[in-house]
Amino acid sequence: MSKDIRIKKGLDIRLVGEAEQVTTELPLGSVFAVRPDDFHGVIPKIIAKEGTEVKAGEALFYNKSDERMLFPSPVSGKVSEIVRGARRKVLSIKITADGKQEYKDFGKKDVDSMSGEEVKNHLFTSGCWPFIKQRPYDVVANPNQEPKAIFVSAYASAPLAADYDYALKGKEAELQTALTALTKLTSGKVHVSVAKSSNISPFRDVKGVELHKVSGPHPIGNVSTQIAHIDPLNKGEVVWVVTPQDLVVIGELLLTGNFNLTRTVALTGSKFEKPQYVTALAGAQVADVVKGNLNSDNTRVISGNVLSGMQVAEDGFLGYYENQFTAIPEGNDYELFGWNKPIFNKVSTTRALTFSWLTPKKKYDLNTNTNGEHRAFVVTGAYEEVFPLDIYPMQLLKACMYKDLDEMEGLGAYEIAPEDFALTEFICVSKQPHQKIIREGLDLMRAELG
Structure with missing residues (x-):
């Protein structure tokens, strides 16, 4: 197959509040x-x-x-x-x-001389195994099943997502070490996808992996989209997935013996006074990371991106897998006759009284308002326009809702994760919680089918 991947179906949601490429070193936190x-x-x-x-x-x-x-x-x-x-x-x-980081010493390792079993045991002992997730089911990988391939998506296409080219700059040694270790865990290939437009990716010179260049609208950065184009998943097969920021943790562990969860975290969204990058540990308290930078008036803070992240309070914490905080206006206001007048300040895939299609490069300051109420599915054909996988999204959602395992299998549930339905949820005129429906469907399949 071609090493270049390009999709046409999808939707780029351009929001104000992109992080400036400046990094502030924050104190450790309490x-x-x-x-x-x-x-x-x-x-x-x-x-x-x-x-x-x-x-x-x-x-x-x-x-x-x-x-x-x-x-x-x-x-x-x-x-x-x-x-x-x-x-x-x-x-x-x-x-x-305690104010000063003390690391448990796991010892430096020469990854080139390690066997696959030694790498696996070291990841277990050090607590790095949870960084490896699997398809199907989008859960922490089962170590007893060998994957047919391992995937790393080094391009984040979600709204306001952190720029890996900037956030991982200078981490080439850690990335190479981690990728070399991953090659020991599969008899198949390790696939790494980078943006076709990038000339400064820290992955551009890595050895021992298959490099792919991707282009197109979101969700091209989702690893499920890349798996479908590179090595599609069939029943009974397993692939593993690792994110770039977690590769750095694994690589540093092997090189230094320290389990260092320090991340370059993007503070994004219109409610930050200065959207930028900061250094913080996974699990850091929100208040410590956003201190002095957040306009907290009528604001929703999200650990992750606006499509698939989780809402957190200021006394909440950065998710273990996340490298982004997003702050946008809370959508608790309502427009009189908002459904019956021309709309210029919102994103829409339809041209009925909406005009975002006239200015595709415009950035919007969107809030969390769903602009409608929950109702039964309305069949519009809109989901297929933003869903690039060779799957019927509406039918799969309904199969998950009425718990038909055979139909879920036949419609491709093994290939997907909840984040793959974030865009269909965003444009859904029925206001159905697509990601929650898919998560519950996957959990049912895992419990019943293993």
């Missing part, structure tokens, strides 16, 4: 948290009780279904609180930082 819900499908068994002193990289809990799968602390300090919800479900484990 409180951090690891949320088991970030690792979908994992049932945590607590190792570090309240009051336990931990170093960065020491395990806080493990996966009940596989004790090798450890989940470490991002910071050194004391476990100050284990927050529980209904039926004593663990919601988060909070760690009060």
Whole structure:
């Protein structure tokens, strides 16, 4: 197949508040948290009780279904609180930082001389295994199934997404080391996709992988789109997925022996006084990261991007897999006769009284208003216009809702993740929660079919 991937179906949502390519070094922060819900499908068994002193990289809990799968602390300090919800479900484990990072030493490794089993065991021991996710089901990878290929999407096409070319600048050694380690975990290929327009990607000179150049509207950056064009997934097959920022963590671990979760985080959206990049640890408290920069008047803060991120309060925390905070206006106002007048300040795929198609390069300051109420599915054919996978999105959504496993299999549910339906959810005139529907469908398939 061609190493160039270009799609036409999709939608670029251009928003104001793109991060300026300036990075501010932030102080460490005081409180951090690891949320088991970030690792979908994992049932945590607590190792570090309240009051336990931990170093960065020491395990806080493990996966009940596989004790090798450890989940470490991002910071050194004391476990100050284990927050529980209904039926004593663990919601988060909070760690009060001691002001100076101390790392658990996992030892430097020569990745070239390591076998696949040695790499796997080292990722287990160090707590880096959760960075590897799998298709189908979009969960932490099952280590007992060998993947037919491993995918890394080094181009983020979501609205206001962090620019990997800038955020990972200078991390070439870590990226190469991590990718070399991944090649030991599969008999297939490791595929890396970069923007066709980029000439400064830190991945441009990596060895031992298959490099692909991608172009087109969002969701070209979604790894599911790339898998469908490079090595489509069939029933019974597994592929693994790793994000670029997590590759840096794995690479630094192998080179230095330290589990360092420091990320270059993009602060984006119109509600930031100065959209920019900052350095922060995964699990950092929102208030510490946005301090002095956020206009908190009628604002929604999102850990991640506006399409698939999660809403957080200022006392919330940066998601374990995220490298972006987005702040946009809260949509709690309503327009009189908003459905019956020309609209110039919103994005739409239809030309009925909307005019965003006249100015495709215009940036919008959108809020969270859904501009309508939840209702039964309206068949418009609009989903297919922004959905580049060879799948019927409406039919798959309905199959997930009425829990028809055979139909879900036949319609391609093995190939997708909830984020792939973020655009169809954005344009949905029925205001249906597409990503939630797909997540529940995938969970059902995993429970019933394994």
